[in-house]
Amino acid sequence: MDRTRVTIRDVAAQAVVSRQTISRVINGSDLVNPETAARVHAVIAELGYRPNAIARSMSRGRTQILACISPNLTDHTFASIIQGAEGAVRAQGYFLMSTSAPDVPTFIALVHELTGGAYVDGLVIVNPFADDRYCYFPSGTPTVLVGARPREGVADSVALDDVAAGRMATEHLFSFGHRRIAMITGPAAEDCTQDRSSGYRAGLCAHGIVDEPSLVIEGDWSPLSGYRALYELLALDIPFSAVFAQNDQMAIGALRAARELGVRVPGDLSVVGVDDIPLAAHVDPPLTTVHQDFTALGAEAARLLFRSMSGNVTVAEHIRWAPKLIVRASTQRLEWLG
């Protein structure tokens, strides 16, 4: 079927004009005689000609492809970010090539190949870790960081305001009378974890509550880790009336542990999550959580990337997106205020 691809040459020959004229026509140049253009279009249709994107990239020196690297594609938050970015990117006539790098070596290799090979015109990096492992930045390829704190250099960044999210969750619990608030965190190495934790501590501190380090357990964002964390917390024999889980998955795991242990939520224990995943409203009890607009974040990342690709920009922009509290049924006012 695809023996010899139709090229610009074939079209030129058939339409009896030069290749340049064909080039002008397919690029919508206005210095082409309308009649010529019409003829060329006819021939293009007749021959089924399609410009070769690679050849075009070759001579133009850019590919119209942007890449996005995230730790994985299955996490709903990453997927939403990517989805948002993809929409914005395609709206500009570019492609977004999404790839995932589960570990650091893969990540480095990917950045290396993608940018070093001139495959892509720009790069979106989702959720670099807080330590500097992920700080291998491509030189010469515009890059924007999503979900990370600003890093030195010119890379732009966008992130949710995780400090605010942590604080918002904590303040909500405080306003409901809770004073002893446990926390289940994400992996300690991630920016996001650190920021949500700061928000939590700031929230406690603002009300003169000393935070109890033993009430903080590290999870890995998975429901199972939240489930185990609550078991651990309950085994501690240190009283607490609320749990702030740094994401909904872990919060849902904690809900299950509570059920198994006969701890009623929100009667005995209030639980708050972060993210507002689609299932959050449907679990039992419906989860109070801090909503984050990941799709908008992704779109914003794309916007920054285009800005940065347009050149003549030297100052890096760092954007923080505000979260929003969604109160459902997993939190409740503490009755027996002491």
Place this chain on the structure above:
Amino acid sequence: MDRTRVTIRDVAAQAVVSRQTISRVINGSDLVNPETAARVHAVIAELGYRPNAIARSMSRGRTQILACISPNLTDHTFASIIQGAEGAVRAQGYFLMSTSAPDVPTFIALVHELTGGAYVDGLVIVNPFADDRYCYFPSGTPTVLVGARPREGVADSVALDDVAAGRMATEHLFSFGHRRIAMITGPAAEDCTQDRSSGYRAGLCAHGIVDEPSLVIEGDWSPLSGYRALYELLALDIPFSAVFAQNDQMAIGALRAARELGVRVPGDLSVVGVDDIPLAAHVDPPLTTVHQDFTALGAEAARLLFRSMSGNVTVAEHIRWAPKLIVRASTQRLEWLG
């Protein structure tokens, strides 16, 4: 920083050999004098040379990029498939460019641009609808269909055995004594919905149960649709003791509706889902479901694609993946057997 990219020319000049020799070295040809190769490597390192992937694609006539098009990236099942495919694809030194096409025009445009422009060497298409809207196949670009029934032509396909999944769920309920089994389906136009529905009917039929069309409600895979569907079913005033929801999200939505309406699961109503999403084990009650290995499916799709790209293959292969029942706590033996 990136004024003039270092090219093969610069390296050749600096190492005092021809460009061809450089090319041989970077491609690992063994007909290069080891000393020469060492010198070239030194120069490459010194100059920071990185081969230009576009130029390479240009002269080789292929890009080492495969694309994957799915309806969206946020659905956990699609994401898992893509993840599986990506792993397999990268293991072969290729990239997988994942994109999403929420609607048919976008889909068509994407296929057109991606394949027509020679951007990619192969294509993975996830979950085409059952009607023929998605049947616009690229000619000349190896393609494999995932999650769809085989289509005419040479495109390979892999899918989960959805008929078996539907039947398995139904048989499980039957074996627990349930005779009046409602069903919440996905969108009627999708292969997957149709197949799971056939499995359901086959399961009923095998035991001489006449299926009650009013007990079948169409959802859209979202938890909310499952939630609403159960409300509808319960309003019908037709007795049933079990619900087969065609995916876990809808099953979880149904669980919530049951809770709100005071219908105990599994006491009054047994619920089965399909997919076994990570949260399925953590909801209340833990969901009995039909596990599907989406990641393996994606990897298998990649394998077929490589096979088909290797040429000399004329017969299309159509693979079906077997599902597996996971019994948790949302289903229960019917006590009051009539």
Place this chain on the structure above:
DNA sequence: ATGAAAGCGCTAACAA
């Protein structure tokens, strides 16, 4: 308004 020439950076023949 159109064409001719040159080249993007690399690889694939063929020579030597």
Place this chain on the structure above:
DNA sequence: TTGTTAGCGCTTTCAT
């Protein structure tokens, strides 16, 4: 073992 000669399919000068 290494170099030479041509392109890959398109866009970009610069002429005309």
